[in-house]
Amino acid sequence: MTRRGAGGNHREREEGALVYPAYSRRSRGLSVGINLFPDRKVCPFDCPYCEVFPFKTEIRFSPESMKRALRQILVREAAAVRDICFSGNGEPTLSPWFPEALEAAARIRDELVPQADLVAITSGTGLLDQGIFSLLREAAGSPPALKLWLKLDAGTEGWYRKINRSKIPHRAILGKIREFAGEVPVIIQTMVCKVGGLPPPAEEAEAWETAVLGLALDNAGPEPRGLTGVQIYGKARPAPRDPLAEALDEPFLVSRAASLKKKLERSGRNIPVDIFP
Numbered sequence: 001m002t003r004r005g006a007g008g009n010h011r012e013r014e015e016g017a018l019v020y021p022a023y024s025r026r027s028r029g030l031s032v033g034i035n036l037f038p039d040r041k042v043c044p045f046d047c048p049y050c051e052v053f054p055f056k057t058e059i060r061f062s063p064e065s066m067k068r069a070l071r072q073i074l075v076r077e078a079a080a081v082r083d084i085c086f087s088g089n090g091e092p093t094l095s096p097w098f099p100e101a102l103e104a105a106a107r108i109r110d111e112l113v114p115q116a117d118l119v120a121i122t123s124g125t126g127l128l129d130q131g132i133f134s135l136l137r138e139a140a141g142s143p144p145a146l147k148l149w150l151k152l153d154a155g156t157e158g159w160y161r162k163i164n165r166s167k168i169p170h171r172a173i174l175g176k177i178r179e180f181a182g183e184v185p186v187i188i189q190t191m192v193c194k195v196g197g198l199p200p201p202a203e204e205a206e207a208w209e210t211a212v213l214g215l216a217l218d219n220a221g222p223e224p225r226g227l228t229g230v231q232i233y234g235k236a237r238p239a240p241r242d243p244l245a246e247a248l249d250e251p252f253l254v255s256r257a258a259s260l261k262k263k264l265e266r267s268g269r270n271i272p273v274d275i276f277p
Contacts (some may be wrong), residue, residue, distance in 0.1 A: 006086055017059045019069035021077055025276050026149075026189075026231055027119075030080040032073055034136030035088025036061055036095035036104060043090040044125045046165040047153070048163055049193050049245035052089050061097050067077055067104050076244040082115035083147075084109050093126030104180040106144030118144050121189070123151045123263040125168060136266045140184040141225075148181040149189045149231065154200075162195045163245075174211060181215050185228045188212055209260050227269075232257050233276035246249035250277045 017038040038059040064236050069113065074081060084105050086092040095101070109118055127134040139146035152174070153159035160170040167176075180186065190208070200208075205231035215227040235247040253275050261273045 008104055014102050016069055017057070018061060018066045019073055021073055021081075024082070024085070025236075025273075026233065027085070027117075028080045029082040030077060031083050031119075032070065032077070032081055032116075033088060034066060034070070034084065034086050034092075034101060036076070036086065036092050036097055036101060037089040040052045041089045042094060042165050043123070044094070044168055045151075047089070047163060047191070047245075048165070048195060048241035049163070049235045049239050050124050050241070055089075057143045061095070063097060063100050063104060066101060067108065070105065070108055072136040073114065074108065077238060078212055081113045083173055085118045085119040086112075087121040091123050092120055093132050093136065094121050098132075100143075102139060102146070104133075106146075108137075109144070115261055117147050118248045119147045119149060119252060121151075123164075124180075124183065125166070126175050127170060127180055128168070130152045133176070133180065137180065137184055140186075142209055144241075147187065148180075148184070149187045150180075151190070152177065152188045152208070152211065153191050153246050154204065155209070155211045156204050159200055159204040162202075163193075178215065181226050184216070184225050185233060186226070188215065188227060189231040189233065191235065192232055192256055194247055196244060199244070199248055200251060205256060205259070210265060213263055213267065214262060216264060217267055230257075230260065230272060232260075232271045232273065236277070245276075251277075253277060 016033055020033050022031055022033055037058050038092065057177055092098055092229055106118055136146065136148060140148055153163045154170060212227070212230060232253055234251045234253055235245055239245055257273045257275050264271050
């Protein structure tokens, strides 16, 4: 188990509505973000901890503008860039521009910063669309070696309704994550915080561990697929729904990570479990 996060618990978009450099605690350095929704938030989740405040602008996404801005930033920051990351104001895989933007980002990455990872931070809801599922599977399973950070905040439908507040059934998303992880590598990312003044209950924590452990056990073998890491992170930035969501003390996160790590080790799986308070 590795503890991370001191001194970097916020991300500032220093420049650019489409492309922006930012310190990322989970990337452990400089991440260059690509935002496919510069004009509004687009996400099927309504997480109370989400840092994206309500907004609306006249800015529109343009592939040419994105490519130009990405080149400028990568040339300037080449030595420091840890990854190029699709995140921004919503669920990137649901943008109609995502396939073209992904292809362009991979090509520019290979040209200017081949040492950098290409990452998509996703709720997993895009996997319900077979076209997006296939696109992500292809991108993760071969060049450009896209890394998928898949959200799994809950193990039970009840906690999912509180922390993600989506109309999409939890079992549907979890089923698609399992199917996807059966074919390509994935990293699970989990927010652990209070909702409505209460932490996730013991039965929720146990169900979440069972779900994560299942991803590890179902995908044993020599092929590069299945669960390759777990990121447990805490609420570190203001959110529009505050104080509905609140940060938990770091020892709570440490305890959750230690419990999962122990079960992974007992099952013979040496999978990193990182904490980002």
